[in-house]
Amino acid sequence: MPRAPRTETFVPTEVAIVHCVQRCVRRAYLAGVDAVSGKDYEFRREWIRRRLELLASVFGVDVLTYAILSNHIHVVTRTRPDVVATWSDRETALRWLRLFPGKRFDEQLAEPTSQDVQTLINNKERLVTVRKRLSDLSWFMRALSEPIARLANKQDECTGRFWEGRFKAQRIADEAGLLACSMYVDLNPIRAAMAVTPEQSRHTSAYDRIKSLQGEQIDSAAAELTVIDREEAGRQIRETPVRRLKAERAKKRSATSGRKISRDGWLAPLTVDGRAASGVYANKSGIRASDKGFLPMALKDYLALLDWTGRQGRMDKRGSIPATLKPILQRLGIESSMWCDLVWQYKKYFGKSAGRPASLQSEAQRSGRAWSRGQRAAANCFT
Numbered sequence: 001m002p003r004a005p006r007t008e009t010f011v012p013t014e015v016a017i018v019h020c021v022q023r024c025v026r027r028a029y030l031a032g033v034d035a036v037s038g039k040d041y042e043f044r045r046e047w048i049r050r051r052l053e054l055l056a057s058v059f060g061v062d063v064l065t066y067a068i069l070s071n072h073i074h075v076v077t078r079t080r081p082d083v084v085a086t087w088s089d090r091e092t093a094l095r096w097l098r099l100f101p102g103k104r105f106d107e108q109l110a111e112p113t114s115q116d117v118q119t120l121i122n123n124k125e126r127l128v129t130v131r132k133r134l135s136d137l138s139w140f141m142r143a144l145s146e147p148i149a150r151l152a153n154k155q156d157e158c159t160g161r162f163w164e165g166r167f168k169a170q171r172i173a174d175e176a177g178l179l180a181c182s183m184y185v186d187l188n189p190i191r192a193a194m195a196v197t198p199e200q201s202r203h204t205s206a207y208d209r210i211k212s213l214q215g216e217q218i219d220s221a222a223a224e225l226t227v228i229d230r231e232e233a234g235r236q237i238r239e240t241p242v243r244r245l246k247a248e249r250a251k252k253r254s255a256t257s258g259r260k261i262s263r264d265g266w267l268a269p270l271t272v273d274g275r276a277a278s279g280v281y282a283n284k285s286g287i288r289a290s291d292k293g294f295l296p297m298a299l300k301d302y303l304a305l306l307d308w309t310g311r312q313g314r315m316d317k318r319g320s321i322p323a324t325l326k327p328i329l330q331r332l333g334i335e336s337s338m339w340c341d342l343v344w345q346y347k348k349y350f351g352k353s354a355g356r357p358a359s360l361q362s363e364a365q366r367s368g369r370a371w372s373r374g375q376r377a378a379a380n381c382f383t
Helices: 044-058 089-099 114-122 124-133 137-156 175-186 205-213 230-239 242-254 299-311 326-331 336-344 357-366 375-379
Strands: 017-023 061-068 072-079 168-172 217-219 260-262
Touching (some): 044 061, 061 175, 072 175, 114 124, 175 205
Antiparallel strands (some): 017 072, 061 072, 217 260
């Protein structure tokens, strides 16, 4: 059965939380050690994480949770057209040209020229389209997937498709579904036997948040929203060999801005401020789209629940849920005795959308369907 049209899951003009999965074709390796060929692609994980960090600083899209596995990527995102609406025409044009420069006479340069920016600003119809694309999840995933495929094919010395098809998109209908989905994504390395605990699960949002609590900082991969003067660009083109320009451009792409941020600084904050939940909270530092949280719980409670849930996959660590964590699930209407099954068997309960049965029914009606897959099964997991 073909996948549902994207418009049934999200539209660029609405705020939506979507769980995206992009999987490699056949047995192509995204990262890790290929057991058949013996090649080690582990270095790609950090490259992919930095690419996500770069995109989070340019697009009007919050990255809530992510995990990079050996042959696929999980990213839970929140589209923010309301944040994009706060950007000036110049900032909008600059953000777009930073990733999609198009054809120009100085295309070997990393930064767009002042003339490029002004030309886009003057084209009002084009600028409207660009604003919409900057909060469009399809363009976000395109900007993530294409460079990965090109790099992988170049390293593998081959051509052809690297991804099995367009990314899978699952609409998150409510906070209960978001908590289950976030836990499912963060625990994926443990499910895949790549790690034993969340603090060992490198290249996941849980690992980044844990290390950030411990005070770890990283070099920011956020885009530098700067322009180069047209005359200066022309002078560089005339006086610098093309080969050297390409080398300098590649160096700029791989270089950091020199700014230090907390390891999870580019991710959306986990805890939502209930007193101002409806605010836009656009980020002013240029490292992410907004400073708005997404779950009604403290980070320490999330990590405690994550750690306990992860241990339930081990026969020697099973037990009843701690009394301190039960209220978290009760507030979200989740049956505590079914919580582990809901997370560990996530795909059994949720299909095109994830959430409480009533939310799944509303999502089905919104997209013109009578019901959502897993709706009856999920009823046992909620009070």
